[in-house]
Amino acid sequence: MDIGVKKPGVTSSQVAEHAGVSQSAVSRTFTPGASISSKTRTKVLASAKQLGYRPNAIARSLITNRSRIIAVVMAYLENLFYPDVLEELGRALAAENYHLLLFTGFMDRDSDPVFDQLMQYRVDGIILASTSLSSELSEECATAGIPVVLFNRTTERDAVSSVTTRNKEGGRRIADFFVAGGHKTFGYIAGLENSSTNRDRQQGYVEGLAALGFDTVVIETGNYSRPDAEAAARKMFSRADRPEALFVANDHMAVAVMDVARHEFGIRIPEDLSIVGYDDVGPAKWTSYGITSMSQPVKRMVEATVEILMDQIASGEIEAEHRILNGDLFVRTSARLPAAGIVMRDGQQIYRPKEA
Amino acid sequence: MDIGVKKPGVTSSQVAEHAGVSQSAVSRTFTPGASISSKTRTKVLASAKQLGYRPNAIARSLITNRSRIIAVVMAYLENLFYPDVLEELGRALAAENYHLLLFTGFMDRDSDPVFDQLMQYRVDGIILASTSLSSELSEECATAGIPVVLFNRTTERDAVSSVTTRNKEGGRRIADFFVAGGHKTFGYIAGLENSSTNRDRQQGYVEGLAALGFDTVVIETGNYSRPDAEAAARKMFSRADRPEALFVANDHMAVAVMDVARHEFGIRIPEDLSIVGYDDVGPAKWTSYGITSMSQPVKRMVEATVEILMDQIASGEIEAEHRILNGDLFVRTSARLPAAGIVMRDGQQIYRPKEA
DNA sequence: CGCTATTCTGCATACGTATGCAAATTTGTA
């Protein structure tokens, strides 16, 4: 069925003429807080409805110099953590009357074209949630004077805002948990080696173990990717010194690692091997996996992210702000339980070594 | 660190002045195919680079009446199928120099605000990939003269374009597969009852079974949601006439159903129960599940979607087009195997009852 | 070299809205 050519679109001037007022009046009708009498307002609204008028956001942006668009850069969505974040971001931004321009589906490191697009649309803010290509891109954006928030990531120079959780403490808590469970040998499946999350989790874990008297940690790298994690798991489980406690840097990899352990090596979990993951994302909760996992509070992280952006947009001041939130170690069936320290909260078991 | 107030942004006029040419010349430099000598072009490009100029897409949109933005509406991203689609869409649209405005994170059925936003940004096209809120919204958009494509969904009145796979044939193939595997009793866990995918899959399945002489199919409804699917599974498995072959309307639910079957009811898969899903999405391939599943070719579906949109945008003609693609039944470990009909393709087992 | 045909260029204007300013209207008060 052919509906024909694209309709021209109703303009404020047309509405003005139809309502017998000036174009300014129409504009003011649709500008909250503008000076307009309720009489003309209703008159305008009636005409607008009749003509099917909707303010042209493009034209508005041009004059206000505000696009009400936030760019979100996520290199990949394979790890369910990111779709979760995206969905929550959609909600939070919509509540603030902002919109979400998504940049995804490019694995390569050519951040320049992305940056170009961002700049061309004069986005009001940028959320960088991809683990790679953050550093250069964030520098560029900050230089351009656009508010940027790194999501679940930080950079060395902390000139750009970020929202993260206490990854180092998380790693340390997992070390505590393993040792409290009576484990003696430890392994780690690393994420992307140059990512801050991986660095912090690993450091906290290794330091935590060292503080408890365990100096050796067997390490393989899974690069936060499923195939790499499988390969890492195979190497890990083929070692003569296969550890009995294994921290996998995120749940996305932990799922793969568990599959390899059980179905390729016949390892029983948690009898032969304890596994702890990170993110507490969907599949971790599925009974087939039941992964004991450090949570990252997505909702609160998103709220903090949006809050920072809104503040910076409103004030025009780009003052780097770092929000660091707390997670909890949700205890399920993938790791041996310690004798003490497990408490209930909201019907879930979490590990709290000392009363906090 | 405070970088100060937002930079004003370099305009084409400033570049023009710096390069000693007119603003038109600058515009033409950045408009492919415009009439400009290579001499002035290089001059302009030099000045542009020096000043850090980037064309303002907002202003450009205002005059060309083309935003180069495609709106994508996805109610929820919990089912990994949709993040997959999103990632692929990101790639495909970027290749055409289009951008992706994402609307997600609203479960409620208030489609009107969404529609308002779409219209305000004068998007060049709309992709509706959420199973709910499609009908009304698509009507509205079509009336407004904006190209719309329904992704993985159709409506009764087929005035609006759509991209789907042969869901009815898929259901039928699954019926064939089950019967060929020697099953005698059959069940179905339904998706959203008013969705076209669910309707077609169910119809094909039931008709296929009937054609083979089996008239009773036990049905529970999971609404394409994980919690609902778990509840449906519990009801299904508590029945006296629990079927031995169960088609679950998508993999997202099938995973939940398998977990309930194994861990709550102690049902062995595939010894006691054969399960087949739909979508062939991530977790279906994980060894813990190994779901035999009808695939939907995401990449090709996305290509078709973008192609339709680009055609309609270029021609200005909104002629409803329906692309229906083929899927394959990927055979894994969740269902008993038939004696014949399984062939290898690209290292994967698929079910092809007759040579096609 | 002179003429025409072609390619480039700049001028002016348009896109649809927001907003400062001054005029017009309404409201409040004595």
Next chain:
DNA sequence: TACAAATTTGCATACGTATGCAGAATAGCG
């Protein structure tokens, strides 16, 4: 009723770019 104060209104202009048009520059050709 009369006047000041407060509110509302319309006018004009600006935002940054694209583009039709006419004139300027260049190329082509005998």
